[in-house]
Amino acid sequence: MTLPGYTDHGGEGPVVVLLHSFLMDGRMFAPQLAAFAGFRCVTVDERGHGGTPADGPFDYWDVARDVLGVLDHLGVERAAVVGTSQGGFVALRMALLAPARVSAIAVLGTSAAAEDPAVAAGYRAVLDAWVAGGAPAEVLDGVARICFGDFEAPEWKERWASVPPSQLTPAMNALVDRDAVLPRVGEISCPALVLHGSADLAYPVERAAELADALPAAEPLVVVEGGAHFLSFTHAEAVNPRLVEFLEARA
Template identity: 40%
Template sequence: MPKVTVDGLELAVLDPGGDGAVVLLAHGFGLDKTMFADLATALAPRYRVITWDSAGHGDTTSDGSPYTYWDLARGQLQLMDALGVERAVVGGVSQGGFIALRTALLAPERVTSLVLMDTEASALAADDRAQYTQLFAALTASGPIDDLIVPLSRQIVGDERLAAVWAARWRERGVPLGAPVDCLITRDDIVDRLAEITCPALLLRGSEDVSIPVERMALLRDHLPGSTDIQTVDGAGHSPALTHPAATAAIISAFLAGELPAKSQRMV
């Protein structure tokens, strides 16, 4: 598996190469770059879809040092440097969207547009933080037992068959804990900074997502000047790029081709 050294960390990267416009995607918590494999195939060859594993996920190891999504955004920019990519469409699912938003704030001149899937700009809600803290404490104490990882996989993936595949991976490799969890549950709120991001932004979510309610994505819609209306993949949960790659690719292609209508008036 090719790796690119970024700030002392060896990031596992999938880059098909080619002359297509670069679409740089980051995965959701607990998943890895392979979640985009079918989506990348559907978008090729017009688009060169580059994906990577964040610290403690997939084939990118971690020494346990703490980090934030701002750190991962800086790392993503360094990855672009290492790959010779000056500008790109930047996006991701859930925490991948957290990274993409911060990348656009750090280097707006390098982000041509954003693809934001089942994500938000808010800090973790207090009730969610309490639940996740309890869950990850249990995983730390008990390991990846089925009582914990089966419901978590269904929540994150949103498709029972594919959730079972990821649960099996977690049984073998474990769920990312420590620094990745701390990064997730202590993230800062950047809603007040969204107006600084003026590039076009696609908002896409699964109709059955229970991790990030549509109201939180509506904040992106109402505060990002260049956003679309929220596009919905019917029947998908929290990871439509993984479970519904063809439908997701069709929406992304229409957005990048400028075929989606301008967003309507504010929803909230």
């Protein structure tokens, strides 16, 4: 277990852990921090991202244990977990590993399935081009289109351009080689909220629907019209009220 980089943003309310998407870090949750004033928010940089290096191969079960280690380090017995895309993969695994530690989960733009083999092959091709070409502009533009849709986020593309292959490769391997947890999410008994964008270019709404149907204590699926894959970042105005309402009742 690696203690990852994290920021405890303080506050007197219930603890909410915010887990970011692939290629991002805790800074992607700036729109949520402004809206979550009633909670004690903790953002975590997952392995291979932000301030947390990847020293070798890892999977999302490892990352889930890392985040539970942050809770141990902070002396937090129980927290709600909000995860976007990759962060949702981690949130689901946290709830399976330590159900007593997770009071509620909210996942956005995520999936409980393994990666589609054809999609995984495409992502590996992107990785190869990225590593070989030093993040060419056309690769960054294509990745940004999948992640952000029509939302402009040039500051993130600039950050991506500086990601070293030593971090990018294990992070991508974790993404495309992940196991399916859909057969097990029926074990997750805590309250859950699933949100998904209708314009998500990474996972169809069907992935969100099957997850919401399989979670025993899930709220009705929330589909954000026109929402992109990194939904909490690109469509914060639409999702924040839903998240706050859910967390105030369930966290």
